[in-house]
Every structure is written in structure tokens, then in C-alpha cells.
Amino acid sequence: MAVSSAPPRARALLQQCLASRLQAFHWYFKMRQKPVTPQQKIQRGLVIYICFFKGASEELIPKMVNTLLNVKLSETESGKYVSLLDLPGNLLIIPQATLGGRLKGRNMQYHSNIEKEKGMELYSHFVTLCEKELAANTKCAEAGVVVKYGTYGNRQVLKLDTNGPFTHMIEF
Amino acid sequence: MAVSSAPPRARALLQQCLASRLQAFHWYFKMRQKPVTPQQKIQRGLVIYICFFKGASEELIPKMVNTLLNVKLSETESGKYVSLLDLPGNLLIIPQATLGGRLKGRNMQYHSNIEKEKGMELYSHFVTLCEKELAANTKCAEAGVVVKYGTYGNRQVLKLDTNGPFTHMIEF
Numbered sequence A, B: 001m002a003v004s005s006a007p008p009r010a011r012a013l014l015q016q017c018l019a020s021r022l023q024a025f026h027w028y029f030k031m032r033q034k035p036v037t038p039q040q041k042i043q044r045g046l047v048i049y050i051c052f053f054k055g056a057s058e059e060l061i062p063k064m065v066n067t068l069l070n071v072k073l074s075e076t077e078s079g080k081y082v083s084l085l086d087l088p089g090n091l092l093i094i095p096q097a098t099l100g101g102r103l104k105g106r107n108m109q110y111h112s113n114i115e116k117e118k119g120m121e122l123y124s125h126f127v128t129l130c131e132k133e134l135a136a137n138t139k140c141a142e143a144g145v146v147v148k149y150g151t152y153g154n155r156q157v158l159k160l161d162t163n164g165p166f167t168h169m170i171e172f
Helices: A059-071 A117-134 A138-143 B061-071 B116-136 B138-143
Strands: A003-005 A012-030 A033-036 A040-052 A092-093 A102-104 A107-109 A147-149 A155-162 A166-172 B003-005 B010-028 B031-035 B038-052 B090-095 B101-105 B107-108 B148-150 B155-162 B168-171
Touching: A003 B061, A012 A092, A040 A117, A040 A147, A092 A117, A117 A138, A117 A147, A166 B031, B010 B061, B010 B090, B038 B116, B038 B148, B061 B116, B090 B116, B116 B138, B116 B148
Parallel strands: A040 A092, A092 A147, B038 B090, B090 B148
Antiparallel strands: A003 B003, A012 A033, A012 A040, A012 A155, A012 A166, A102 A107, A155 B155, B010 B031, B010 B038, B010 B155, B010 B168, B101 B107
């Protein structure tokens, strides 16, 4: 059975977490040099890895943010699955261009990925809109949940602690 | 532009790690009960999350294992990317049926996923072949690298520590 569909314009990967910590570093050989940003640390919530493909544009962002913040993939203490907004949970966003790779022989190629400048713009817009939505949500605001995020194009050191990786992919 | 292709029969997600630890638990409400298996712990290497779709069969496994162990996604100390076999690195395999989910409204559905019994068989075959390939590889055998894996259908507690999540998806 063949599937005919337009290629995706963005790919998101979601993982629940109990805690997660990300820090971007300047890298020199195998050594972590000075950090680019303060440590991005969250407690219970969601880690979203994000990648944009060629053809992605600003119009896509509100739909992505709406879907990702409302999809019921966050487990409550009683074992029910609700949205991140309803949990309410923290959010760690990680730019992850490698998610756009396609296998060619023994290597991955990234020809479908968006140009770096445009990707940075979309990523920044995505982060801003997530922050806005969480701030506007009463439950989230009352619980004091936070949005943290990695920087585009830097080496990022990640620590992830989860009660079940529960990994989902959503394409747009 | 429309893309016409057969739907995938398996999906693998790869992440480099400096260290990773997985343990399957029986779960009772929010509590971790007794562990199902000993802790599955690896040092530097690769974490592979794996999901099978309907239509996947045994013939697929050798191709998958060959591709995943040979794709150049493992970073050496000098910053070059080589295969897991060439690193040589350890392997942690995590069954991850949620990777087959598709968004429907605000929920994920898993209608394309393989039946549980068949999935367990394929998963077990996949793990066995990975173990065999690493054991047969001189570099890996000399370095004493290990294959660890999660159990199918159990809640799994994961800790991941990475110098860059460097997440790739490969479909078969």
C-alpha cells in the first residue's frame, strides 16, 4: 500500500520527563569550554525536540504550538494522560536539526532541512509563542511552570530523567 | 510536492550517550514496585528506541541491525563520526511502541503498530542479532562493549546523559 502525502515541514519529538537539564557549550576538541547560556533546567514536564524542513514558514508555528501543548501525553499522578497545559508541566525545547536527517549509505544527509538563518527565526518564534501560551494559561501561571530552551547551532549537553521515555513523534 | 512511498515497517530513533541507565518496573499507581529485570546500564555508546509496524517480519531484522550498527553517528574523541562497531561503543535497546503513534485530535492512536505478540518476537530477534554482531566484531569484543536492553511491555525508567542528544530517526 502506497501512501501519498506532502512531505512534512516540521518534525517534533516529545518525551515526558521527571527532570531535565540542558546546557549549550562552546566546544573545543573533546572539551566543554565556557557555557553559551545558563543551565536550562526543568522539573516534571515535557522535552520537545524540534526540526524544521525546507518550506516551513511562520504560519506553521501557531498550529504546532497549539498541537504540542494540547496533545494528551503528560501523565498525572493518578496515571491519566492530559496535556502539558492541564498537567500543568514545564517545557524544555531543544533545537534538533539532526532529526531531519535521511540515511544515504552509511551516512546521514540533511538536504531537506531548512536553511540555518530561517530555521533560527522559526525556532525563536516557536519558543516565544510557547512562552506566551504557558504564561496566558491560568493553571500554568499559578503553578509557576517554566519554559526553557536550547540555543540553535550549539553543542548541547543533555541530562534526562524519566519514568518511561514514552517517545512520540508528530509531524506538521 | 507529493511523496509516494510504502509505509514504514519499523522506526528506530538513535541517540548518542555518555552513559545511560534503564530499569523496567512493575508499576502500582505512582509507585515503582519491584524491578522486573536488573538495571540495564551502559557507558559511552548508542541508545536505540525501536518500534515495529504492522507488516514487519523476521526478514527485516538483519537489514535493520546491519544499518543501525554501521551508520556513522557515533563521535570519536577527535570529533569524527564513525559507526557504533568502529567506535567501539555500547548499545542500549529500548522497545518504544509509542514511536508508532499518530495524532488524532488531541490524542495519539497506535493503529499501525504491530500486534504485541509479534512485536515481542521481532524485538527479541533484534536484540539477539545485535548481541551476535557485537560479539563477532573484533574491536567490540576486545573493548568489552555490552548490549543491554529493556523488556517489552513494561514501564521503564530511563536516565540519559549525553554530550549532545544528536537524535536521528531511521525508518525501514
